[in-house]
Amino acid sequence: xxxxxxxxxxxxxxxxxxxxxxxxxxxxxxxxxxxxxxxxxxxxxxxxxxxxxxxxxxxxxxxxxxxxxxxxxxxxxxxxxxxxxxxxxxxxxxxxxxxxxxxxxxxxxxxxxxxxxxxxxxxxxxxxxxxxxxxxxxxxxxxxxxxxxxxxxxxxxxxxxxxxxxxxxxxxxxxxxxxxxxxxxxxxxxxxxxxxxxxxxxxxxxxxxxxxxxxxxxxxxxxxxxxxxxxxxxxxxxxxxxxxxxxxxxxxxxxxxxxxxxxxxxxxxxxxxxxxxxxxxxxxxxxxxxxxxxxxxxxxxxxxxxxxxxxxxxxxxxxxxxxxxxxxxxxxxxxxxxxxxxxxxxxxxxxxxxxxxxxxxxxxxxxxxxxxxxxxxxxxxxxxxxxxxxxxxxxxxxxxxxxxxxxxxxxxxxxxxxxxxxxxxxxxxxxxxxxxxxxxxxxxxxxxxxxxxxxxxxxxxxxx
Amino acid sequence: xxxxxxxxxxxxxxxxxxxxxxxxxxxxxxxxxxxxxxxxxxxxxxxxxxxxxxxxxxxxxxxxxxxxxxxxxxxxxxxxxxxxxxxxxxxxxxxxxxxxxxxxxxxxxxxxxxxxxxxxxxxxxxxxxxxxxxxxxxxxxxxxxxxxxxxxxxxxxxxxxxxxxxxxxxxxxxxxxxxxxxxxxxxxxxxxxxxxxxxxxxxxxxxxxxxxxxxxxxxxxxxxxxxxxxxxxxxxxxxxxxxxxxxxxxxxxxxxxxxxxxxxxxxxxxxxxxxxxxxxxxxxxxxxxxxxxxxxxxxxxxxxxxxxxxxxxxxxxxxxx
Ligand SMILES: Nc1ncnc2c1ncn2[C@@H]1O[C@H](COP(=O)(O)OP(=O)(O)OP(=O)(O)O)[C@@H](O)[C@H]1O
Ligand SMILES: [Mg+2]
Numbered sequence: 123x124x125x126x127x128x129x130x131x132x133x134x135x136x137x138x139x140x141x142x143x144x145x146x147x148x149x150x151x152x153x154x155x156x157x158x159x160x161x162x163x164x165x166x167x168x169x170x171x172x173x174x175x176x177x178x179x180x181x182x183x184x185x186x187x188x189x190x191x192x193x194x195x196x197x198x199x200x201x202x203x204x205x206x207x208x209x210x211x212x213x214x215x216x217x218x219x220x221x222x223x224x225x226x227x228x229x230x231x232x233x234x235x236x237x238x239x240x241x242x243x244x245x246x247x248x249x250x251x252x253x254x255x256x257x258x259x260x261x262x263x264x265x266x267x268x269x270x271x272x273x274x275x276x277x278x279x280x281x282x283x284x285x286x287x288x289x290x291x292x293x294x295x296x297x298x299x300x301x302x303x304x305x306x307x308x309x310x311x312x313x314x315x316x317x318x319x320x321x322x323x324x325x326x327x328x329x330x331x332x333x334x335x336x337x338x339x340x341x342x343x344x345x346x347x348x349x350x351x352x353x354x355x356x357x358x359x360x361x362x363x364x365x366x367x368x369x370x371x372x373x374x375x376x377x378x379x380x381x382x383x384x385x386x387x388x389x390x391x392x393x394x395x396x397x398x399x400x401x402x403x404x405x406x407x408x409x410x411x412x413x414x415x416x417x418x419x420x421x422x423x424x425x426x427x428x429x430x431x432x433x434x435x436x437x438x439x440x441x442x443x444x445x446x447x448x449x450x451x452x453x454x455x456x457x458x459x460x461x462x463x464x465x466x467x468x469x470x471x472x473x474x475x476x477x478x479x480x481x482x483x484x485x486x487x488x489x490x491x492x493x494x495x496x497x498x499x500x501x502x503x504x505x506x507x508x509x510x511x512x513x514x515x516x517x518x519x520x521x522x523x524x525x526x527x528x529x530x531x532x533x534x535x536x537x538x539x540x541x542x543x544x545x546x547x548x549x550x551x552x553x554x555x556x557x558x559x560x561x562x563x564x565x566x567x568x569x570x571x572x573x574x575x576x577x578x579x580x581x582x583x584x585x586x
Numbered sequence: 587x588x589x590x591x592x593x594x595x596x597x598x599x600x601x602x603x604x605x606x607x608x609x610x611x612x613x614x615x616x617x618x619x620x621x622x623x624x625x626x627x628x629x630x631x632x633x634x635x636x637x638x639x640x641x642x643x644x645x646x647x648x649x650x651x652x653x654x655x656x657x658x659x660x661x662x663x664x665x666x667x668x669x670x671x672x673x674x675x676x677x678x679x680x681x682x683x684x685x686x687x688x689x690x691x692x693x694x695x696x697x698x699x700x701x702x703x704x705x706x707x708x709x710x711x712x713x714x715x716x717x718x719x720x721x722x723x724x725x726x727x728x729x730x731x732x733x734x735x736x737x738x739x740x741x742x743x744x745x746x747x748x749x750x751x752x753x754x755x756x757x758x759x760x761x762x763x764x765x766x767x768x769x770x771x772x773x774x775x776x777x778x779x780x781x782x783x784x785x786x787x788x789x790x791x792x793x794x795x796x797x798x799x800x801x802x803x804x805x806x807x808x809x810x811x812x813x814x815x816x817x818x819x820x821x822x823x824x825x826x827x828x829x830x831x832x833x834x835x836x837x838x839x840x841x842x843x844x845x846x847x848x849x850x851x852x853x854x855x856x857x858x859x860x861x862x863x864x865x866x867x868x869x870x871x872x873x874x875x876x877x878x879x880x881x882x883x884x885x886x887x888x889x890x891x892x893x894x895x896x897x898x899x900x901x902x903x904x905x906x907x
Contacts (some may be wrong), residue, residue, distance in 0.1 A: 127686030131672070136675035273654040388671030394731075397636045397664035400655045585599070585639045 125408050132412035136378050139307040145374045145420065151428045156358070160338040161436045163328035164348055165210045167204050173334060175199040175215075177298045180545060181233070183241045183553055186293040189549050194271040196220040196229035196266065201322075206402040211327040211438075214309070214319065215291070221316035226445050228316035229280030234290045235278040241269035255402050282472070284308045287318065295324060299332030300352060300543040329437045332543045351438060356541040359443050360534050363428050371420060373479065377415040377458055380474040383465035387581070403578045404564065410574065413458045414451055442540030449533050456524055457482055459573040460507060466577040482526070489527025491516035524569045528562035587650055589739050590635060590769040595644035597630050604630040606794040607644065609740075611858055612787075614738075617761060617771045619785035619802075621778060621879055627794040628774040629667055632741045638665055651740060654689050660688055663732035663740040667774075669724070670753075673717030676800040677708050677727050680716065681734055688735045689767070702734035703727075709751070729757060739770040744905035745779060758784050780805075782875040790879060797798060797879065806873045810845040827854055842871065 136142050178199055181185075183192045204213040219230030227235075244267040265504045288306040295304035301324050309319035327333060331352030338345055385391060386409055395405065425446045426511045433439045461478040465471065498508060535556055538547060590612040590794050597605040604627045612618040614698050622628045637654030646653035649661060673682060678699055685695035705710045706726040710759055716724065725748045732740050745761075761771055761784055775781050776866045781788060791798040800806055801897040816822055822841045830853050833844045843854055856864060 123689060127683055128735065130686075131675075134674050134679070294827050339620050385672070388670060390666070390668050391672065393633070393636075393638050393664075393666035394669055394671070395687075396660065397659060398684060399656055399659040399689075400687055513752055548639070583640075 123175075124404070125411070128405070128408040129412045129415055132382055132409065132416065135382060136416055141374060143370070145376045145378070148370065149420075152424070153431060155339075156339045156428055157431045157435065158343075158437050159310060159358075161351065161354075162337040162338070162342075164207075164211075164336060166328065166336040169334055170201045170204055170211065173331070174270050174295075174299060175201060177545070178294050180298075181237050181290075182297050182544065182548070183493070185238055185241055186544070188241050188269075188296055189548060190244055190267045190269045191545065192230065192236060192241055192272055193263060194233035194236065194274060194372060195271070197233055197279055206328070209326045209328045211322075211324045213322050215306075215322050217287075217291075217318040219316045219318075220507070226276065227274075228286070230316065230318060231279045231282045232274045232285050234282045235274045236539040237270040237290045237293070238286070239272055239274070239278075241267075242272055243270045267326070275484075287331070288320065291320065291322070294514060295322075295530075297544045299327070301325070301327050301330040301332075307387060319388045327422065331438070331541060334545075335436070339586045342466075349460060350546075351436060352541040352543055355432060355438050355445060356538055358432065359428070359446075359541065360537045361424065362379065362538065362551050364450075364530075364533055367424060367428075368453075369419075370448070371417070371450065372457065372482070373423060374427050375413075375417045375420060375454055376461060376482075377475055377477050379416060379458060380461050380465065380478065381471045382413055383462055383489075384388075384410055384469050384471040384474065387469050399553035404584050405410060406462070406578055406581050407574070410458060412459075412463050414455055417454040417458075418447065418451045419446045425450070432564070438541070440540035442536050445536050446533055449529060452566065453526065453529055455570055456526065459570045459577075463573045463577045466581050485523055485526040488519035488523055490492065490519040492527070524566040525557060525564070529566070531557060532562060587614075588612055588647075590618075590648055592631070592635075592646045593644060595631070595634065595646050596642045597627070597634060597639065598642045600846070604635075604794055605641075608791070608796055610789055610799070611768060612739075612772060614770050614875045615765065616786040617765050617773065617784050618743070618889060619781035619788040620772065620774045621776070621781060621788060621789060621875075622791035623773075624776075626791045628791055629743055630725075631791070632664075632743055632772065632774060634898055636662065636741065646703065651742065652886060653841060660735075661738040663735065663737035665728040665732040665740075665742045669728050671727065672872070673715060675716055676714055676729070677703055677712040677716065677719075680727070680733060681701070684731055690735060696732045697729075697870055698736070702730040706730045707756065721749060722753060725749050726790065727752065729760070731803045733760075733764060737769065739772065739798070741772045741774075743772060745776045746780060754780065756807065775872065778879055788875065791907040805878050806875055810847075812843050812851050813840050813867065813869045813871050813872045814843060814854075814858075814865070815840050817864040817866050820863050823857065823863070826857055828860075830857065 165171075178197070179195070181192050181194060183186050183190065188268045197217060200216040200218070201213045202216065204211065217230050219228035221231070246267055288308060291306045292304045295301040295306075303325050305323040307321045309321055311317055311319055324330075329351070331518060332350050334348045335351045335353055335354065336345065336348045383406070386395065386405075396402065400408075425444065429441075429443055457478050461474040464477045465474040468474070479542075491512070495508065495513050499513070512567045538550055542550065587613045590610065592610045592611075594674075595605055595608040596603070608627070608629075609633060610618075615682050620628050630639060634641045635648045635653045636659065637656070641653070646656070651658045651659050675683065681699035681702065681745065685699065690698070693852055700709065700712075702742065704707045706729050708723060708726050711719070711723065717725065719727065725745070728747060729742070734743060742761075750759060758780065761773075763769060772786065785802055787799070787801055788805055789803075790797050814822070816839075818839075822834075822836070824836065824841070827834050827843060831849070832845060832854055833846075835842045835844075843851070845851055852893060855865075855868075
């Protein structure tokens, strides 16, 4: 009851300023922009031969479970009679594996056998840019491991059966385009040695994550280009909404909520509220939670709105992105704890805003410095090196300060899992060194607890 | 059980001693007035009782619980001095918010808020934002929020500050009504006339100490002074009366005769009779609370600057230009 009262009061206060309307207008503009996006699937007659089947040269060993990418040379895939029916695509697939000499198995049999095996030896390569140009602070050295051609024995190749081949092909559709439930059936027809015929049915293929879509802005008024659906949504969700959008939301929310507590403790208002039957610590914590609820609703509108609109426009509905709502709230919880602490000590909203944004900036700098330091360490032959103290500062800073950057990285991972195809995920090798959730969340929680405890202690023991 | 009781209550703000051993008791169902100069410590005393300020020493109890107990504040109303209501509320929404904090039901909140705003004369404007209110309107709202939840005790720090004369009369009537409903009221004020009109008991605080305490009648009664007026054209026998041992002060056409300890006015009346003077006016003079107050604080060290109740001369040099 008292909590609801304080919450409603905080809302009334927030709605009283003009900043909230700036925020709402920005949100509306942004959601409007997203709503103006148009997605037009590229025609199957072009995508199947020129894009999808071209990628089949890569595969994931261990029946698709491996983290390492393997290659299969010498197999040709030729589609014919491509039919599209709604989002479903059917075609006949001719697979030509170069026949082996001296009675050796053909390349397709070998590939199928290799697909079932673990990757073995690997080489490191630089990742092609699948999703975006590397951001400063990402690992631009993004490397991925490629399996060296997997040795397959004659017996293993001979043991390959038609069901293994269809399973391999079905897995390829899932790995490259994220098409789940592909049905591949061998055609009952005699073929020359090393040549195989299959009927392929790809359900919901043109709405799959990997399917190229020509993207238009302003309801098709501006042609952006042809990109895989999942990648487009990933970039929108990760970089634009959760990157820029979340940054702006956090800043505006810091400004709006920074006034809550200074207004509460202002001479003249404090006496009024303290004389009510509510304890001081409870009052302060309720106010704090009020601020969090505020950003929670704001991000629910922005992220939820983006998610729904993108879903409606593109047909891609993966709920993982919605995790951004609690994540942003949590990141804000850290900043708002700083704001609360400063406000209780100084009674000044301006001080709260400046110090909170300063704190966020320091965390950002430390996060960037840490990433750079990691890169420099990985390059012993780099043209120059930082002094040792710089490494020490960035490492210690990163260890003892809340992992604001880590939360961001983790959210990127979750977003990627919700949008990218399995093979794109393997290219995003940044994924290999993901911070642990426990550490990232735990350390921030500890900071929040300590700062709030200080604020409560001060608020409890002050006169007036 | 007294509603308020403090004993030897002390408060230091750093090096400033705001309260120096204050002991007061307020009985239920009375109106208690606390007087004192600026900086005497009136507001500090109330703030300690409400838990806004921490006491440094001594005892302070409110409604039987130590001052500052959260739950007890359900039964308390408070109008602070220099209050700053959130401008984004309207009078009605503010009372609704406070009502929720007091745990009132929706129906109670609505009914009592409307009634209270009606009583203080804000009903017409209760839906406009507080930031559009005049000073007196905010003060009226402050009074409404202090009593709308039916508290057992109300603390009012300068309740009539900024309120027009009609409003003041209304507030006095309201306080009498609340008292008649069993509410205890504790008023801080400089407006002695007002306090005199409504209070059952009064305390005078000076420099953080209680210098007088009692009923208004106790404080203002003065048995040893009579004001006399004779018929026109008759001269008052000042010297003869003085010769009898009664000090006289003249302020035409009246003469004040002071009666020393153990004597009565009778010898003076006999003298006038003997001299065949006709009496037109004979009154035992009462002091106003203001007289008592000024006397008290003049004898003590004043609270702010050492002004002794007089204004310092204005800097005239500049004004001459
Ligand atoms: N927060 C504070 N910090 C320091 N000193 C204070 C504080 N509040 C009050 N004082 C000092 O305590 C003394 C008593 O102040 P208080 O406000 O109780 O006086 P008052 O009797 O209510 O005066 P007024 O009639 O002007 O309202 C004053 O000397 C004042 O300067
Ligand atoms: Mg005062």
